[in-house]
Amino acid sequence: MQSVIQVNQLSKTYPSGFQALQNVQLEIRRGEIFALLGPNGAGKTTLISIICGIVNPGTGSVLVDGLDIVKQYRQARQRIGLVPQELSVSIFETVWDTVSFSRGLFGKPADPAYLQQLLKDLSLWDKKDSKIMALSGGMKRRVLIAKALAHQPQILFLDEPTAGVDVELRRDMWQMIRRLRDSGVTIILTTHYIEEAEDMADRIGVIRAGKLVLVDDKSSLMQKLGKKQLLLQLVEPLPEIPPALAAYQLQLSADNRQLIYTYDAQQEQATITTLLRQLNGLGVEFSDLNTQESSLEDIFIGLIGDAA
Numbered sequence: 001m002q003s004v005i006q007v008n009q010l011s012k013t014y015p016s017g018f019q020a021l022q023n024v025q026l027e028i029r030r031g032e033i034f035a036l037l038g039p040n041g042a043g044k045t046t047l048i049s050i051i052c053g054i055v056n057p058g059t060g061s062v063l064v065d066g067l068d069i070v071k072q073y074r075q076a077r078q079r080i081g082l083v084p085q086e087l088s089v090s091i092f093e094t095v096w097d098t099v100s101f102s103r104g105l106f107g108k109p110a111d112p113a114y115l116q117q118l119l120k121d122l123s124l125w126d127k128k129d130s131k132i133m134a135l136s137g138g139m140k141r142r143v144l145i146a147k148a149l150a151h152q153p154q155i156l157f158l159d160e161p162t163a164g165v166d167v168e169l170r171r172d173m174w175q176m177i178r179r180l181r182d183s184g185v186t187i188i189l190t191t192h193y194i195e196e197a198e199d200m201a202d203r204i205g206v207i208r209a210g211k212l213v214l215v216d217d218k219s220s221l222m223q224k225l226g227k228k229q230l231l232l233q234l235v236e237p238l239p240e241i242p243p244a245l246a247a248y249q250l251q252l253s254a255d256n257r258q259l260i261y262t263y264d265a266q267q268e269q270a271t272i273t274t275l276l277r278q279l280n281g282l283g284v285e286f287s288d289l290n291t292q293e294s295s296l297e298d299i300f301i302g303l304i305g306d307a308a
């Protein structure tokens with residue numbers, strides 16, 4: 001798949017001397033949903049803000065659709081829509097004026113039909129003449145999305161789009177994001193909700209303390225994450241793993257009293273049944289049997305901790 005954003009060896013030190021990003025290397029593929037995960041202060045907003053031209057890059061480069069975000073700022077920025085974390089519109093303006101103005105800002109000719117459809121899609125059409133200050137928090141969020149999409153960008157950034165959002169709006173937002181992706185828009189979002197990334201993203205990146213510690217396809221990540229273990233407490237210590245069971249790649253505990261079988265969560269139950277039958281055939285008796293699996297949360301905490 002073609003890359004739409006190319007981040008090369010990007011580092012950023014704020015004037016305070018704080019280094020927020022270190023040698024970030026990242027490629028975003030055209031048409032994907034990419035989720036950037038990381039704890040508070042990891043550098044997610046800094047990275048997005050640099051790509052969107054709001055914060056000056058330190059060293060390194062960023063290409064958006066092949067355009068350098070510093071040297072070709074206007075053309076690069078025109079391709080991007082940004083839904084920021086915080087409200088960034090005048091509360092005295094109406095919804096319609098806000099989105100129309102935003103479209104004009106990017107040099108796009110007026111297109112009332114497009115804006116009408118956009119507001120309808122976001123359930124904002126009946127509020128088009130309301131001032132922003134008269135809207136609920138959820139509606140204000142929708143306005144931010146409408147504003148970001150007013151100039152029909154190819155790439156949409158959403159910074160913590162569902163923080164503090166109720167279940168219904170969250171569901172609507174995800175539906176809309178999927179529709180946008182289906183229409184060819186590339187989506188990059190940050191989130192603290194791992195389940196959300198799991199549900200939505202094609203690929204996942206994990207950032208910690210300014211470093212990108214992992215980028216992977218969600219499906220392969222899920223495979224790696226989806227490990228389970230079967231623990232068998234043996235009646236008698238086993239001197240060694242019987243050669244007949246080599247295919248299972250079992251582990252034997254240091255006291256030789258526990259056999260551990262690690263398998264993929266997706267794996268067929270039948271394998272376990274066969275293993276138990278074989279153990280029985282070999283006369284290996286066990287007094288207890290249980291399974292354990294690492295939660296997604298555990299794995300991410302592990303990943304984030306490892307990078308310290």
Ligand SMILES: Nc1ncnc2c1ncn2[C@@H]1O[C@H](COP(=O)(O)OP(=O)(O)OP(=O)(O)O)[C@@H](O)[C@H]1O
Pocket residue numbers: 014015016018019020038039040041042043044045046047
């Ligand atoms: N203008 C600034 N001057 C100095 N330091 C800054 C500035 N902006 C951000 N930082 C610092 O850079 C680090 C990364 O901040 P950033 O907002 O990118 O994190 P984040 O991953 O988006 O966090 P959160 O999940 O809390 O939004 C933080 O330690 C923050 O305090």
